[in-house]
Amino acid sequence: xxxxxxxxxxxxxxxxxxxxxxIQVADRMAGDGSDRQFYRFAVGGLSLLxxxxxxxxxxxxxxxxxxxxxxxxxxxxxxxxxxxxGFAEDCGLILCEDLGDTKLHDLVLQNGVQAPEVEAYYRQAxxxxxxxxxxxxxxxxxxxxxxxxxxxxxxxxxxxxxxxxKALCEDFLGMNNLPQGLGQExxxxxxxxMQEPADFILHRDFQSRxxxxxxxxxxxxxxxxxxxGPLGYDLASLLIDPYVGLSSxxxxxxxxxxxxxxASHIPLDRGRFIEGYYYIVLQRNLQILGAFxxxxxxxxxxxxxxxxxxxASTLHEHLAAPQGRDFPCLRAVVEQARxxxxxxx
Numbered sequence: 420x421x422x423x424x425x426x427x428x429x430x431x432x433x434x435x436x437x438x439x440x441x442i443q444v445a446d447r448m449a450g451d452g453s454d455r456q457f458y459r460f461a462v463g464g465l466s467l468l469x470x471x472x473x474x475x476x477x478x479x480x481x482x483x484x485x486x487x488x489x490x491x492x493x494x495x496x497x498x499x500x501x502x503x504x505g506f507a508e509d510c511g512l513i514l515c516e517d518l519g520d521t522k523l524h525d526l527v528l529q530n531g532v533q534a535p536e537v538e539a540y541y542r543q544a545x546x547x548x549x550x551x552x553x554x555x556x557x558x559x560x561x562x563x564x565x566x567x568x569x570x571x572x573x574x575x576x577x578x579x580x581x582x583x584x585k586a587l588c589e590d591f592l593g594m595n596n597l598p599q600g601l602g603q604e605x606x607x608x609x610x611x612x613m614q615e616p617a618d619f620i621l622h623r624d625f626q627s628r629x630x631x632x633x634x635x636x637x638x639x640x641x642x643x644x645x646x647x648g649p650l651g652y653d654l655a656s657l658l659i660d661p662y663v664g665l666s667s668x669x670x671x672x673x674x675x676x677x678x679x680x681x682a683s684h685i686p687l688d689r690g691r692f693i694e695g696y697y698y699i700v701l702q703r704n705l706q707i708l709g710a711f712x713x714x715x716x717x718x719x720x721x722x723x724x725x726x727x728x729x730x731a732s733t734l735h736e737h738l739a740a741p742q743g744r745d746f747p748c749l750r751a752v753v754e755q756a757r758x759x760x761x762x763x764x
Contacts, residue, residue, distance in 0.1 A: 421447075421458055421471070425512060429469050432505030432514045438463040451628055451722070453641070454479075459517055466519075467504070472511035478565060483511030485565035486643035490515070492563070493645075496555045499547055499638045518638045524627035524662045532665060541657075543637045544630050545677045548653055551639070552619045553684040559620055561647065570621050570648030572609045579702050580605035582709030587727070588752060591712035592759045598748035607745065612649070612702050615695040621648030626660040650681065651692065651699035659704060659737075661711075661730040697742050704734045728760050 430440035439462055448457040454473035459466065470486070472479035487506040490513075494500050505514040523540055530537055561568035584601070588594040622629075622642055629641040654677055658670040665673070674696075678689055707730045715724040735757060737743070738750045 421456070421469070425469070425471065425510065428507045428510055428512050429514065432507060432512070433462060436504050436514075438465070451720075455482075466517040468501070468513075468515050468517045470513040470515065480511045481565035482643055483513060484508075485563050485645075487513055488560075488563040489642055489645050492559060493551065493555055493639075493642060496550075496557075498551045498555060499636060500642060501638065501640065518631040518633040518640065521632045522628050523630040523632060523637070526632060527627060527663050532663060532669060540630075540632060540637055541673055542676055544657065545654075545673060546680050547637055547639060548622070548625060548657070549677065549680040549684055551622065552650055552653065553681075555620050556618070559647075564646045566644055566646065568646055570617060570623070570646055570652065572613050575609040575612060575702055576605060579706040579709065580608065582713070583705040584709075586709040586716075587712035588756060591716050591727075592756055592763070594752070594755060594759070598751060601748040601752060604746050604748050608698060608701055612695070612698045615649040615651060615699060617647060617649045619648065619650050621646055622653045622656075623648070625653035625656045627657070627663050649695075649699055651696040652703060655696070655700040655703040659700060659707075659730075659733050661707060661726040661733065664729055667736075697737075697740065700737060701734070701746075704730065704737060708734065724764060728757070728764050731757050731760055 426442070429442060433442065434440040442460050442462050446459045448459055448468075450457060456471040456474075458469040458471075460469065461467070470483075472483040483506075487503060490500055490503050494502055501516040501518055503513060503515045506512070523537075523544065526534075526537055526540065532538075567574055584597065584605075588597060622639070623644040623646065624641055625639075629639065631638040631640055654674070658665060658673055674693075678687065678692065681687055681692075682689075708727065711723040711727045711730060714720040715722075715727070731753060735750075735753050738746055738753060743750060
């Protein structure tokens with residue numbers, strides 16, 4: 420809730436920028452999976468956002484501090500994130516640039532994934548991603564990270580494969596007799612994913628609803644979960660994004676575009692990258708399914724429910740590749756989950 424104290428804080432931040440401190444909060448905006456509050460208002464010819472930290476999460480203030488520090492760092496390195504005009508350390512309010520309402524996902528729905536302008540925006544997004552991953556390592560401080568400083572094995576097991584098992588299989592679908600070998604397969608998957616170089620900057624949710632289109636340019640939001648991690652994770656987030664449902668051919672074409680852009684920034688062994696990318700995709704797919712099941716069942720955010728079945732189909736297709744032979748238990752679980760989803764989604 421936007422209180423009088425928030426209004427006073429916002430007025431102080433505006434005055435520090437030489438802007439009129441008298442404002443009326445015009446519109447509260449909806450967030451996707453976030454519990455943060457977003458308010459849009461106009462002042463001094465600018466459209467701005469006031470972002471308040473989550474009031475229900477214990478670490479809401481830590482998340483706000485991360486968003487401020489990481490956002491300023493990214494902006495200073497030429498990453499197309501919103502400009503931050505001010506931050507109130509006492510209450511976590513962030514004053515930042517308003518990028519409008521048009522998401523890349525919206526343009527896909529309006530024009531289709533084959534539209535030339537959509538293709539151009541995807542290429543723009545991939546170029547921006549490579550720049551973020553490689554160029555912002557310089558000066559990035561792990562103590563900015565509010566969640567964990569690194570995408571690592573523990574995170575994969577607890578909050579990706581474990582999330583999938585608990586939130587989707589057990590809680591959402593009531594699958595209480597899972598194969599005994601499933602946990603060992605998750606350990607194998609995490610160990611294999613950990614073999615990928617992980618000293619790059621990871622956005623962690625780089626998908627079409629976190630990519631805004633403003634004045635013909637891709638802009639990146641929801642970056643407060645950034646940390647060190649492997650290159651392939653954010654790429655997987657974009658290419659297997661269930662909001663969009665890119666075909667395998669389109670994914671392969673964009674993968675090639677990404678690798679071309681990456682090769683202009685760092686030395687690159689394409690074969691090695693593609694080999695490891697398979698396992699990173701599996702990890703991201705498990706995370707998506709866990710998150711969508713949790714958000715729809717536990718948080719009552721029914722928007723996400725419609726994307727569970729497409730995400731399960733993507734996982735099923737991925738496990739049909741030759742490398743999927745290493746995951747017989749997971750394949751069986753996904754088969755069962757897809758059958759159950761037909762009845763409940």
